[in-house]
Amino acid sequence: MRVAYPFSAIVGQDEMKLALLIAATDAAIGGVMVFGDRGTGKSTAVRALPALLPSMKAIDGCRYGCDPAANGARCDECRARAAAAHGHKLPVAEKAVPVVDLPLGATEDRLVGALDIEKALRDGQKAFEPGLLARAHRGFLYVDEVNLLEDHLVDLLLDVAQTGENVVERDGVSVRHPARFVLVGSGNPEEGDLRPQLLDRFGLSVEVKTPTSVADRLLVIQRRDAFERDATAFMQQWAADEEKIRKRIVAARRKVAKLEVPAPVLEKAVTLCMELGTDGVRGELTLLRAARACAALDGAHDVTDVHMQRVAPLALRHRLRRNVLDDTGGSTRVERAIAAVYGEAPRA
DSSP states (O other), rough: OOOOOOOOOSOOHHHHHHHHHHHHHGGGOOOOOEEEOOOOHHHHHHGGGGGHHHHHHHHTTTTTOOOTOOOOOOOHHHHHHHHHTTTTTOOOOEOOOEEEETTTOHHHHHHHEOOHHHHHEHHHHHHHEEEEHHHHTTTTEETTGGGGGGGGHHHHHHEEEEEHHHEETTTTTEEEEEEEOEEEEEEEEEGGGOHHHTTTTTSEEEEOOOOOOHHHHHHHHHHHHHHHHOHHHHHHHTTTHHHHHHHHHHHHHHGGGGGOOOHHHHHHHHHHHHTTTOSSSSSHHHHHHHHHHHHHHHSSOOOOHHHHHHHHHHGGGGOOOOOOOOOOOOOHHHHHHHHHHSSSSSOO
């Protein structure tokens, strides 16, 4: 089994790491889109997530990992088992949070699932073979080079992301199962734009760049070389830092729902969105949730203006209307709006 490079050993890219930790804390954020140069650790950071995430409880034997506490969001098989149990609880097992890769060349059947040909030929029975959406339920679905994904797969992702359910009706098979996941995409903007409908579904957007500091680049090379020469020793070296982040996520998940957002803080956040002219209120809702998750990760007792400023570029830069009179990037426009509303630049 291939060992993933530890999350805590990634040099710099603080904005990307914060966005992923926020998404790991609150799945309702809506996912993370990471745009940037090749070789900047985008895939490395996403594939390092499983080691940081605490295990989850799932119904034992369920192919989709249904949540025992979510009675209304279960697959057909678990509903049938629950009915046959006559009020008795279904057995529960611990399961690792899935982080599933969606390859660019994946077919529609690979994504949504299809008829199990082997079982059909062997037993003469029509059975469903779950796809990647089923495997990603309650976890993360990662799409590298998402801006190059075929349109019909983008349409499927949009539909499932909106409903939280995957419905397959083909080849005489009719299956309905929950498919709620955090969508994480990465891509190089030089290779093509992302469809606006899909971009809007990402709660947070991150821009990563190649390190420009000699010290940072040297540290990246040294750590990567050490990992490739002896992965076991390198993982042991970073084990304590990984455990700290894991405990931080667990504590934040327990705390995030209890955090209050003072009215003056929320009012300034709404003013910021109006200053930027964002469409609808999805920007405000994402900004609110992201700031609350950020505060929970910090161990704060309340959400403050500082938390709002830290997450504003993540939550808003990809929601701005194009302005023919202003060709500056989304990040610069958000920074200017922050300065206008808060009277200062965001604090790190």
